[in-house]
Amino acid sequence: MPSPRYWREKPSRYRLDAARCNACGSVMFPRRAICSQCRGTELEPFQLSRNGKVITSTVVHVPPGEFLMEAPYAMAVVETPEGARLMVQVVDCDPAKVGPGMDVSLEFRLIRKEGHGGILCYGHKGVPVG
């Protein structure tokens, strides 16, 4: 991944920067230029809470090459209290236990390593709470 492509995405990956539409109140993550619901263009930036609930999930047994050493691992769509939904890996638990309704905190972690001296790529992963 060339570094500008990675650098551009840092606001959403590092800070969970989202946006709320001033016209209809819809929440978008990551930020967008145009509201996906009403096409409004006045979007207020804000940061998502670092927790949420699993909406749906899977356990990936056949991974992409970059994630070979991690399989099997759980992936989930997580909804934050603001109503934004994120695709995240869920870690520090038995992947088989991850399922709809589970509460997770969103923690800053290493996501992947680019090969041949490339950059370390960070973002958020879900960790079960309670």
Added chain:
Amino acid sequence: MREVAIVGAGMTRFGELWQSSLRDLFVEAAAAALQSAGADHVDSIFVGNMSGGQFVGQEHLGPLMADHLGMAGVAAARVESACASGGAALGLGFMAVASGFADVVLAAGVEKMTDGADVTNVLASAADQENEVYHGITFPGLYAMIARAHMQTKGTTEEDLAWVSVKNHKHGAMNPKAQFRTEVTVDQVLKSSMVAEPLRLLHCSPVSDGAAAVLLCPLDQASKYTDKPVKLIGSGMATSSMALADRKDPATLDAVALSAERAYKMAGMTPNDVQVAEVHDCFAIAEICCVEALGLVAAGQGAKAAASGCTALGGRIPVNTSGGLKSKGHPVGATGVAQAIEIFEQLRGEAGERQVDGARVGLSQNMGGSGASSVVHIYEGVR
């Protein structure tokens, strides 16, 4: 708008066709389509293809394929909508003929997937790279999440999923073009290796090479090419949010319902008029979601439709008589056009052992990504 007919069709066998290149596959299917109609010229060629660039490093397929068909000079371009590329090419061919822009159009699809590319990564490029794939999700993983949401909210079971594969393999065993001409049992499906929970290997369509092509012309010129044209009476395309996370209900495929609504409206038909359908079963859960979204079965009945025999040959509404993507194979760019060919043969009464008796109205539905794009076509036989 002019009435549009399909007057010829040709396709390769689907499978791991190591002796054939991307262009070989296209030429075999396209030449067969032209020959079946006795056509010696076309005005335009639309080549459905998801990713010649990533699979074999070849872009610019319009001129490449026109050239190798001995037709350099003809207007030709590649059409891409991930796994719905073939359906999108057919839709554009329909538009070109219906509008009067062209008289004779070749709508084709082709994909060469077994030349050594990292297929998992190439297919994942149909998902949202920055927000989904970055975090480690795969394509089967996205459909697995759809399946788990369906199981959670609608009570669908792993056995229901298995029955879709069992039914489609049974159909595919009768199709000489199919990649897998073998039947499977529920037990075999449920014991196959796990890909992304709850989807197992035998819930997933395979990696395939293949091509398919149909020849379109105005209905009032069809008699020049065939005495058994099939009318293309409805064409609808729709999109939905790219990322699965952005769908209110991950178990509902909005683009499928919307594309169907548009096609039914144009055709002046309802789901009850459809007698045979080819539906995008890239993973078993997709067929369950799609038969409901298309209105072929009532809401909530999708899960049991395969197990009950409703969507099997001999049932109320046979779905995927070709074997579907699961058994026939899924060379992604070719799939949408191959679906059209199965319906073309069914409505001409030429489907052999797989024939649905007396079928006059058929439907095909082709989907891209995890349901972010969908194309539906409706056909009527002229017999």
